Structures are given as structure tokens and as C-alpha cells.
Amino acid sequence: MDEESRHQWELIRTPAGVEWSGRARYAAAMYFYQKGIMAADVLEVYRICSRLDAEDPLSVLRRWKIGEDWIEKLETTVK
Structure with missing residues (x-):
């Protein structure tokens, strides 16, 4: 994994x-979406949550029952 990708993985995991x-x-x-790693509906959840620092996008994804593949990727990618 290159340095930029590693940095983006750190950012996407910023705690609520x-x-x-x-x-x-x-x-x-947006970085992961542009790389083809994230689906548009998952990106939309991150967009909605972008002004809500206290809202965890993963919780929203789970509640809305979307982005299961993204959640799995996020949980299994090197931290």
C-alpha cells in the first residue's frame, strides 16, 4: 500500500x-470513490455525515443496510 492510500485509510477511520x-x-x-473502491451510495452517506462530526457513517450504513462490502473492507484493511 502506498503512503497516500495509507493516509486516506487513517482519515476514513477518524473517530466520530x-x-x-x-x-x-x-x-x-471521495478518494476511495474516485479509485473505484467505494460505491456511490456509500459515498453519499459520508457526504451526509460530513457536517455531523458526532455521527459515525458506519453506524448509518448499518442502519440503512447498505455498504456491507465497504464495511467489511474497512474492518479488514491494515490499520
Whole structure:
């Protein structure tokens, strides 16, 4: 994994509640979307949550029952 990808994986895992975390996660989500790693519906959840620092996009994905492949990839990719 290259340095940029590793950095984006760190950003997408920014914990909920950290100031500007929603925007950081959305920026990383856009990176993964542009690389073809993330589906458009999952990116939309990150967009919606981008202004809600306290909202965990993974919780939203689970509630809405979408993005199972993304959740699995996020949970199994090297941390």
C-alpha cells in the first residue's frame, strides 16, 4: 500500500466526535470513490455525515443496510 492510500485509510477511520472529523472522513471517502473502491451510495452517506462530526457513517450504513462490502473492507484493511 502506498503512503497516500495509507493516509486516506487513517482519515476514513477518524473517530466520530473529533472536530472536523466528518469532513476528513468525507475527503477520504471521495478518494476511495474516485479509485473505484467505494460505491456511490456509500459515498453519499459520508457526504451526509460530513457536517455531523458526532455521527459515525458506519453506524448509518448499518442502519440503512447498505455498504456491507465497504464495511467489511474497512474492518479488514491494515490499520
